[in-house]
Amino acid sequence: MSNIGRRDALPIPPTNAEVKNTVCQYCTVGCGYKVYTWPVGSQGGLAANQNAFGVDLRNPQNPLGGLVYTETMHSIVTRRDGRQYHVVIVPANDSPINYKRDHSSRGATNAIATWSDARATKERLKYPLLRLGDQFQVITWDEALTILAGVAKGIRDKDGNDDNIAVKAFDHGGSGAGFENNWGVGSLFFKGFSVKHIAIHNRPAYNSEVWGSRERGVHELNYDAIDARVADTIVLWGANPYETASVFYTEHMQPNIQGATLEEKQKNFSKGEPAEAGYLIVIDPRRISSLTIAETIAKERTLHLRPNLGTDYILANAIARVMWERKYYDQKFLQTRTDMAKFEEYKEKSLKAATPYAQFMADVERITGVKRADIEKAADWIAKPKAGGFARRTLTIYEKGIIWNMKNYDQVAAIVQMAVLGNNVGRAGTGCGRLGGHQEGYVRPSSPTPGSIYNGGPPVNVDKYLTDGKGKLYWVIGTNPYLSTPNSQYFRKRIRERTKALSDFLGQAGEPGPTQELVAKILEGLDATGGLFMVVQDLYLTHTAQDAHLVLPASAWGEANQTSVNCNSRLLRLYEKFMDPPGEAKQDWEICKLMGLKMAELYRAEGKEKEAARFEFGKNWRTDEDVFLDGGNSYPNNAIPASEEATLPAECYKGVTYAFLRQVGQQGIRTPVRIENGKPVGTLRRYSVKFGTKDGKFSWYATDDWEGYPAEVAKYLEGDMAQKYPFWMTTGRAQAVWQTMYNDRFLPEKTSLLPMPYVEISPQDAQRLGLKNGDLAQVWNEEGNATFVVMVTDSVSPGLIFTMMFHHLGSANNLTPGYTDPKTTIPWYKGTRVAIRKIRGSLPDLQDTTSFLQQNKFD
Amino acid sequence: MVLSRRRIVQVLGGVTMASLTGAGKAQFWFAPSLTYPAIKVGNVNSLKNNDPVYFNYPDARSQGILVKLGRPAIGGVGRDRDIVAFSAACTHMGCGVQYKGGRFLCPCHYTMFDPAKAAAVYQGLASTGLPQIQLGVAQNGDIFARAVNGLIWGRVKNI
Known part of the structure; x- marks a missing residue:
């Protein structure tokens, strides 16, 4: 049935x-x-x-x-x-x-996502694989690492540096990663090697997605889940928690909007402070489910702003301007907690205090497409003091709609500045930070890029480095850039071309049998062909891995002890091992340790003791906890008073052991951890006393003026191109497979729900183009093409379509531009121009078995 | 009205018995793996489109919903294959779902199920579709619940 x-x-x-x-x-x-x-x-x-x-x-x-x-x-x-x-x-x-x-x-x-040879997860990798005779053949770890170390050492011996060693690796928690594996990966590439061409799993560089906030003194994980329960107003900006943080929405936001948390509010509020059911502001081009559910509960307490793509920072500045005009701020807070010299610049350039209010708001309406009255209403809901003069408590949560927006740095900075202007960080019911995607677990030696363009950046765009023909070894760990990187169609073609060039060279007169001869021929081929030796370390033979030369099987969640923090409370817990990995799959830290020891062996054979020692970073790691403790020791002194918590890295867990975590169980401990009287103590909420800057004061920043769209997208807005590519496209993911598709692409329970990536189109546009639910449509532009199944919905307005990213049968990223924010090298994944057409005929089976009911309609 | 197995054979004819007795060892892991009663839950001639009928199945502590959708459905019975029935307990946390606007909606956390697609979860937090109640139609139009395809929320075993 x-x-x-x-x-x-x-x-x-x-x-x-x-x-x-x-x-x-x-x-x-x-x-x-x-x-x-x-x-x-x-x-x-x-x-x-x-x-x-x-x-x-x-x-x-x-x-x-x-x-x-x-x-x-x-x-x-x-x-x-x-x-x-x-x-x-x-x-x-x-x-x-x-x-x-x-x-x-x-x-x-x-x-059901656990590995078994009897179920869908039988696709897990068990043994190292080497491409030989253009086919993957099973080899041992010793052989695999001998080849890999031989190639890596050959490259650095010739170059005298690690510039030609490029890496793309996870930096997150959960998903089988966590502090242990981050410390392993970081130690190999930053202690052993000195790699500078390294990129993080979901972007082409090694950078923070929120330097615009961090460089203000506000780490993005600063609130606690309880703040969503006691906030007067929740702002969701480019974030859809019902689908991407479901339980955070249903257990912490929804009850607030329903008025079910009044007792908790009273407990957390000042004496006599009014408490009522929460308000929700959603700022998003789509009518997302997090909005429409709240509308079903209490329409009068929801507000939806739909800015034109890329204009959010102008809107955030406009809300802040209203707050300034209406004096929704605490002068004493500004003077004691923020840098007032920089504030003048912010007031001048971001708030444009010298421009008459009416003219300013008219400009904003024109740029953002949001009505002045709605902007003013948002400002009231965010910061207008409550009866009795009590400061309003607003929790502002943003995610990929802001991070993966045009001008990443300014978008993030504008939002956190709006929040701090209203004194909405560091108090119960407030905060301004990320919703988060995956969990976190970052602990690494110093990385190559300290910050944005204002702090020693921007970092290198490694995608561009590779597609330009540079780099020789490309090591991809726990990510699938063939689907996930921006402008992925071009990226995929170029990497395939370069890896194939090397494979073809190796195949001439047959690949040598002896290991050292194969290594020598690889090194020779890299120079002769401009090719790329690609290594993929992952759970499955991903799209990217299919073009690799060497594939290394990694172990997954549940197959080892691991630790991570969540994003909404920075709650550190122990994820206990309950099963074995498939075959000879290993933890990433162990692979990194063994690679280091193999490098050391090669250097020692040449009498290069100093180089050998660099690579022995992991020689004392025997258990998961050894790595956890070694990483923890890299944090600064944390035996400091609570008032100094802002000086600590957000994930600092120094002093925490597995035994401690076993004892606290699900209660965990909130990072940053401090040591008081020899015992670890957590931090509920950040920045109540100081911000995370040298002087402890919030560091204001003057955002750019509206300058229109970057060349990669602006080209579609003029002349014939505007006719040819008449739609704006935004992108995202879907409830059923959010953060899970590495496993879910194999699970029938999930593939049956989303057999194909989909495109959302408005009823008006669908009618005009003759599209209906279940049709197939091709979406294309000069960057690439993708095929989607059609869902007609009022989630998108006419002229805008939404397409799904990262689906294993096709990803919206084929069409996204190669543009990155020059200040941070963060891509704009969520906006470009496209054409769309119906693909003739239909797939009745798909239509008969898949649901096309509207996903945002709850009334 | 609960029918004995003997009686249901008389009512439905032998063709329907395969699914009733499909409780052999080989099918242990897949529903229906248990022996379910056959219970009359309605008549095709008295059902109106989108006007649900509630009943208890397979026992008094489990509510089911019978609905004629007016569009063909996976597992649908009747001339238009549009009559389906499901357990009414949301497979997320057990709240009673409502049939509203042509779909099932859970009022607790807003999971939505498509009744024409085996009550697949097309939005929300539930991990499986609503358990579908297998139906049979007798010659006189009586509709019988015969088995439950899926685990009823809150149980480790349907019966």
């Missing part, structure tokens, strides 16, 4: 099942989960004392709080002892994040 096998009974964990604490591997929210494992062949009973849940299963569970155990929360895995084990992964009942065992459709599939 349905497309996937369903179940009507699940195994019950017996009382002697192993129980582990973990956190969902996927999104920023980091919901707590419990894992139960036991050998196949036994089961527990229904009575509470007969099962490991300790729950009476004889009667149905109570909705909203009872045990949650759904069909996707069970699977069977094989361990290295050769035996089969049941694995049950259910939402924890003691998490401060996912109250009442709430969970998303993604976290609920952690169990």
Whole structure:
């Protein structure tokens, strides 16, 4: 009846099942989960004392709080002892994040995403693979690392530096990464090698996505989940938490909008301060589900602003200008907590205080397309003092709609400045930061680029470096740039051309059999062809890996002990190992350690002791915790008073051990961690006393004027091009597969829901172009092409379409421009111009099996 | 009205029995793996488009919704293959879903299910579609619930 096998009974964990604490591997929210494992062949009973849940299963569970155990929360895995084990992964009942065992459709599939040769995840990589005779052939780790170290050493011996060694690697938590693997990767490339051509998983450079905030003294993770429950107003700017941080929305924002958190508000507010149900402002070109749900609850307390693409920073400055005009600020706060010399510049250039208000607002209306009355209403909801003169409490949350916008630096800076002008950072119910995508777990030696163009940057665009024909070794770790990088169609073609050039060279007269001869021929071929030796280290044979020369199998979440923090509370917890990795797959830190030791071996053989020692960074790492502690020691002294927390890196966990984390379990500890009386103490909310600058004062910045669109997009706005490419396109992801598609592309439970990437188009445009739900459409521009299935929806307004990124059958990034913000090298993934046409004919099977009901309609 | 297995054979004819008895060991992991009762839940002639009928199945503590969609559906019965039934407990956290505007909507966390597509989750937090209740139609138009394809929320076993 349905497309996937369903179940009507699940195994019950017996009382002697192993129980582990973990956190969902996927999104920023980091919901707590419990894992139960036991050998196949036994089961527990229904009575509470007969099962490991300790729950009476004889009667149905109570909705909203009872045990949650759904069909996707069970699977069977094989361990290295050769035996089969049941694995049950259910939402924890003691998490401060996912109250009442709430969970998303993604976290609920952690169990079926585990590796098994008997299920869809049999696609996991087990052994190292070497391209030989234009086919992947299995080799050992020793052989793989001998080849890789030989090539890397050959390149640096010749060059005398690491300029031709290019890397693209994850820098996040969760997803099988975490502090341990970040420290491993960072140690290899920054302690062993001195790599400067390195890029982060989702962008072409090694940079922060929010230098516009950090360089003001505000790290992007500064609020706690509780702030969403007690805020007077929540601003969602280019962020759609219902789909990308679902439980943060349903357990922390939705109850606020429903007025269900008044008691908590009163507890956190000053005496006599008014508390009422929360207001929500959504600033987004689309009518996103986070907005339309709130409209269903309380239309009169929601406001939607739809700025023209790229104009958000002008809008943020305009809201701030209204706040300035209406005196929605605390002069004393500005004077004591912020840099007033820089404030004058901000007032002059960002707020344009010298331009008459009416003229200023008319200019803003013209640029942004947002009505003055709505801008003023937003300012009132954000910062107008409450009855009794109490400062309003507004939590401003932004994400990729701002980060992956045009002019990344100015967009982020404008929003955080708007928040600080209203004294909306560092108090209960306030904060200004990222929603987050994945979890975090960054701990690394110093990286090559200290900051934006104002602080030693901008960083190198490694995509451009490679597509320009530079670099010899390209090592990709835990990311799939063939789908994810901007202008990916061009990137893919160029990397394929360069890797194939080397493969063809190696194939002439046959690839040499002996290892050293193969290494020598690779080095010779790199010089002779301008080719690229590509190494991919990942869970699966990704699109990128299919063009690699060497593939290294990495282990995943649950296959080792790992640690990460979530984004909405900086909550550090231990994610306990509950199964073995497939075959000989290894943790990234271990691969990096072994690569380092192999490099050291090669240098030592030549008597180069000093070089050898550089690469022995991991010689004492035996366990996951060894790496965690080694990384933790790299943080500065944290035995400091609470008032100095702003001086610490946001993820500082120095002094925390696995034993401590086991003890605190799901309660975790909030980073940055300080040491008080020898014990680790967390930080609930940041910047209550000082900001993260040298003098502790918020550092204002004068944003640029509106200068129109960058050349890569502006070319589509003139003359014939404007006719040929008549639509604006914005991009994003979807609820069912948010942050999960590395596994979900293999799971029928998910591929059956989103068999293809989709395009959203307005009813008016759809009618004009003869498009209806379930049709196929091609979308194209000069950068590239992609095929999407059509969804007609009022989410987008006429003239704008939305397309899905990162789907394994095609990604919107084929069409995105190569533009990056000159201040930060962050791309604009979410805006360009395109043409769209119906592909003739149809796919009845797709139409019969896929839902095309409108995803943002809840009334 | 609960029918005995003997009676349901008389009502529906032998052709429908395969799914009723599909509880063999080989199918242990896939629904229907249990022996379900057959219960009359309506009659094709009395159903109106988009006017849901509520009933209990497979026991008194589990509500089901029977609805004639007016468009063909996966697993639909009746002349137009548009009559379907599902467990009404949201597969996210167990709240009762509503049939509204041609789809099922959970009022707790807003998961939405497409009744024509085996109640697949097309938006929201639930991890599986609503369990679909397999239906059979007798010659006189009586509709019988025969089995549940999917785990009813809050249970480790449907019956």
